[in-house]
Amino acid sequence: MRVPFDRLQALASGLLESRGAPEQAARLQADLLLEAELRGLPSHGLQRLPLLLSRLDKGLADARTCGTATWQRRAFLSVDGERGLGPVVIMGAIRALQVRLNETGVALAAIRNTNHIGMLAYYAEVAARSGLIAIIMSTSEALVHPFGGTEAMLGTNPIAIGIPTAHDPFVLDLATSVVSMGKINNHAMRGIPIPEGWAVDAHGRRTADPHAVRSGAIAPFGGAKGYGIGLAIELLVSTLAGSDLAPEVRGTLDDGHFANKGDLIVLIDPAAGAGSAHALSAYLDRLRHSRPADPACPVAVPGDGARARRAASLSTGIELPQQLFENLVALEAA
Amino acid sequence: MRVPFDRLQALASGLLESRGAPEQAARLQADLLLEAELRGLPSHGLQRLPLLLSRLDKGLADARTCGTATWQRRAFLSVDGERGLGPVVIMGAIRALQVRLNETGVALAAIRNTNHIGMLAYYAEVAARSGLIAIIMSTSEALVHPFGGTEAMLGTNPIAIGIPTAHDPFVLDLATSVVSMGKINNHAMRGIPIPEGWAVDAHGRRTADPHAVRSGAIAPFGGAKGYGIGLAIELLVSTLAGSDLAPEVRGTLDDGHFANKGDLIVLIDPAAGAGSAHALSAYLDRLRHSRPADPACPVAVPGDGARARRAASLSTGIELPQQLFENLVALEAA
Numbered sequence: 001m002r003v004p005f006d007r008l009q010a011l012a013s014g015l016l017e018s019r020g021a022p023e024q025a026a027r028l029q030a031d032l033l034l035e036a037e038l039r040g041l042p043s044h045g046l047q048r049l050p051l052l053l054s055r056l057d058k059g060l061a062d063a064r065t066c067g068t069a070t071w072q073r074r075a076f077l078s079v080d081g082e083r084g085l086g087p088v089v090i091m092g093a094i095r096a097l098q099v100r101l102n103e104t105g106v107a108l109a110a111i112r113n114t115n116h117i118g119m120l121a122y123y124a125e126v127a128a129r130s131g132l133i134a135i136i137m138s139t140s141e142a143l144v145h146p147f148g149g150t151e152a153m154l155g156t157n158p159i160a161i162g163i164p165t166a167h168d169p170f171v172l173d174l175a176t177s178v179v180s181m182g183k184i185n186n187h188a189m190r191g192i193p194i195p196e197g198w199a200v201d202a203h204g205r206r207t208a209d210p211h212a213v214r215s216g217a218i219a220p221f222g223g224a225k226g227y228g229i230g231l232a233i234e235l236l237v238s239t240l241a242g243s244d245l246a247p248e249v250r251g252t253l254d255d256g257h258f259a260n261k262g263d264l265i266v267l268i269d270p271a272a273g274a275g276s277a278h279a280l281s282a283y284l285d286r287l288r289h290s291r292p293a294d295p296a297c298p299v300a301v302p303g304d305g306a307r308a309r310r311a312a313s314l315s316t317g318i319e320l321p322q323q324l325f326e327n328l329v330a331l332e333a334a
Numbered sequence: 335m336r337v338p339f340d341r342l343q344a345l346a347s348g349l350l351e352s353r354g355a356p357e358q359a360a361r362l363q364a365d366l367l368l369e370a371e372l373r374g375l376p377s378h379g380l381q382r383l384p385l386l387l388s389r390l391d392k393g394l395a396d397a398r399t400c401g402t403a404t405w406q407r408r409a410f411l412s413v414d415g416e417r418g419l420g421p422v423v424i425m426g427a428i429r430a431l432q433v434r435l436n437e438t439g440v441a442l443a444a445i446r447n448t449n450h451i452g453m454l455a456y457y458a459e460v461a462a463r464s465g466l467i468a469i470i471m472s473t474s475e476a477l478v479h480p481f482g483g484t485e486a487m488l489g490t491n492p493i494a495i496g497i498p499t500a501h502d503p504f505v506l507d508l509a510t511s512v513v514s515m516g517k518i519n520n521h522a523m524r525g526i527p528i529p530e531g532w533a534v535d536a537h538g539r540r541t542a543d544p545h546a547v548r549s550g551a552i553a554p555f556g557g558a559k560g561y562g563i564g565l566a567i568e569l570l571v572s573t574l575a576g577s578d579l580a581p582e583v584r585g586t587l588d589d590g591h592f593a594n595k596g597d598l599i600v601l602i603d604p605a606a607g608a609g610s611a612h613a614l615s616a617y618l619d620r621l622r623h624s625r626p627a628d629p630a631c632p633v634a635v636p637g638d639g640a641r642a643r644r645a646a647s648l649s650t651g652i653e654l655p656q657q658l659f660e661n662l663v664a665l666e667a668a
Binding site: 072074103108223232235240241243280292 | 504560604627
C-alpha cells in the first residue's frame with residue numbers, strides 16, 4: 001500500500017515521543033527511517049521501528065540523551081553515545097565537527113554506545129549539502145565471512161562518502177558484504193533461492209537456501225579486495241571508538257542487548273583544498289554521458305538512483321507492506 | 335635471475351645520484367622500488383626505473399626538490415610537489431603530519447605535482463610501524479571504465495590503509511581496478527588470453543585479447559560497489575589536491591608530460607582513540623585461525639602474504655628478468 005510521507009512522519013514521531021523522545025529527536029529518528037523508505041532501502045526503513053520501540057521500552061535505548069562528547073585533540077572528538085538514538089548522537093557529532101572545521105580543515109568523531117544509526121547516506125548527504133566532505137563508517141554484528149573463509153567474523157561494515165559538487169552531491173553508501181541480510185531475508189520470505197556466491201551455511205558450504213544463511217555467513221563484496229576494505233573498517237572503527245569487534249557485537253538486530261558497535265565520522269572542508277566543485281560536476285556529467293555497455297542503461301553516478309527514487313516516492317507516497325503499516329497503527333492506538 | 339638486495343640498492347641509488355639526486359633521496363626512491371620487488375609487485379619495481387631516469391633527463395622530474403608544503407588549516411596540509419620524486423615528497427609530507435598529530439589527532443596532506451609515488455603499502459607500513467594509522471590514496475591516467483560503461487574514464491585509483499596492532503601492522507593496498515595494467519601487459523608478453531570480465535576493447539566489447547586492452551579499458555573491481563569506491567577516490571583526491579581528473583592525467587606512464595595526478599594522505603593517532611592494539615591482534619589471529627574454504631589455504635590478513643614474500647626474497651635475492659638487469663647495468667656503465 002502507498003502512504004503519504006506526512007502521515008508516516010507523524011505516526012513514527014508520535015510513537016517515539018510516546019516513549020519519551022523530545023519532539024526534535026523523534027522527528028530526526030523518524031526522518032532517518034523515512035528517508036530510507038523514500039530511497040528504496042526498506043531494510044533500513046520503518047521495519048526497524050518496532051524493534052527500536054521495544055529497545056526503548058526495555059531501557060536498552062535512551063531517547064533523551066545526545067551522548068557526551070570530549071575533544072581528545074583539536075580535531076579528534078570522542079563520543080560516548082550513552083545508549084542514545086543513533087541519528088541524534090551522529091547529528092550532534094557532525095555539528096560539533098562542523099564548528100571545528102574552520103580551524104582544522106579535517107576532524108573526526110569516534111563514537112561508541114549508540115543505537116543503530118541506520119542508512120549512512122543520510123548523514124553523508126546532509127554534510128555534503130552543507131558544503132563538506134563526509135566519510136562515515138559503521139560496524140555491526142558478525143555476518144560476513146573473510147575471503148577464503150567460511151565463518152561469520154566481520155560486520156557488514158558499511159561506508160558512505162559524500163562530496164559536494166556544483167550541483168547535487170556525490171553520495172556513495174555501500175555495505176562491504178556482497179548483499180545485505182535484508183535482501184537474503186527477502187528471498188526467504190518469497191521462497192526463492194539465492195544466487196551462487198552470496199553465502200555459506202553453518203557448515204561453511206555454499207548454499208542457495210536463504211534460510212540456511214541465518215546460521216551461516218554472507219560473502220564479502222569484491223573478493224579479496226572487498227574483504228580487505230570491510231576488515232579495515234572493522235579495525236579502524238573499533239580501535240578509534242573503543243567499540244567491540246564483530247564476534248562480540250550485539251544490539252542492532254535484537255532487543256536483548258546494549259548496542260556495542262562503533263561509528264566513525266570524518267569531515268573535511270573542501271574549501272581548504274585546491275580543487276573546484278565545477279570541475280567535479282563537469283567530470284560526473286562526462287561519466288553519465290560516456291558510452292554504456294547496454295544502450296538502454298546510461299552510466300550512473302552513486303546517488304543518482306536514490307535521488308530519482310526519492311523524488312518519485314515523495315509525490316506518490318511511500319510503498320509499505322500493509323502488515324507493517326497495520327502493526328504501527330496498532331502500536332499508535334495502544 | 336636472482337640478484338642480492340644490496341647490489342640492486344647500490345645500482346638504483348647510483349643511477350639516481352648520477353641524475354643529481356641527493357644521496358638520501360636516491361636511497362629512498364631506490365628503496366621504494368626494491369620493496370615492491372621484495373613483496374612480489376614487480377609492476378611497481380625496478381622496471382619503472384628507466385622511465386624515471388628518462389623523466390629526470392628531460393626535466394619532467396626534479397630529483398632535488400622536496401616540494402613546498404603550506405598549512406591551509408591546523409590539520410590540513412597542501413603540498414606542491416614541484417615535480418619532485420614521489421617518495422621524497424610523500425615522506426616529507428608524512429613527517430610534517432606526524433609532528434602536527436600530537437596537537438590535532440588527525441591530519442591530512444593533499445599533494446599535487448609529484449612524480450609516481452609507487453607502491454602505497456610502503457608508506458602505510460612505515461606510518462603504522464611508527465604507531466600511526468595511515469590512509470593513502472592516489473590517482474592515475476584513465477584506465478578503468480565505470481560500472482555499466484565501456485570507456486576508460488577513471489584512474490586505477492589505489493588506496494592503502496595501515497593500522498598498528500600489537501604485532502605486525504595491518505597493511506591493505508589495492509587498486510580499484512579488477513586487475514592491474516601490469517598484469518594485462520604480462521599476459522600480452524606471454525601471449526595468453528585474459529579472463530572474461532577483466533576488460534573491454536576500444537569499441538567497448540568484452541575481450542580476451544590483452545593487446546586490445548591498451549586502447550580499451552579495465553573493469554572496476556567489485557562491480558557497482560568497487561566502481562563507487564574508485565570514483566570516490568578520484569573525486570576526493572582531485573578536489574582536495576587540485577590535481578587533474580583521470581581523462582586529463584599524464585605523466586606516470588610516459589616520459590613526455592609533467593605528472594598532474596594527485597595524492598592524499600590522512601594520518602590518525604590511535605593513541606587518541608579508546609581501543610586497544612592488543613584487541614586488534616587477538617581478533618586478527620582469530621580470523622587467521624577461522625575455518626577456511628579450502629583446508630590447504632588458511633584465511634589471510636592483508637599484509638601477511640607480502641610480509642612472507644619479503645622475508646623470502648631478502649634471504650634468496652630478488653628475482654629479476656635478465657633483460658631488465660642488463661639494461662640497468664648498461665645505464666650504470668654509460
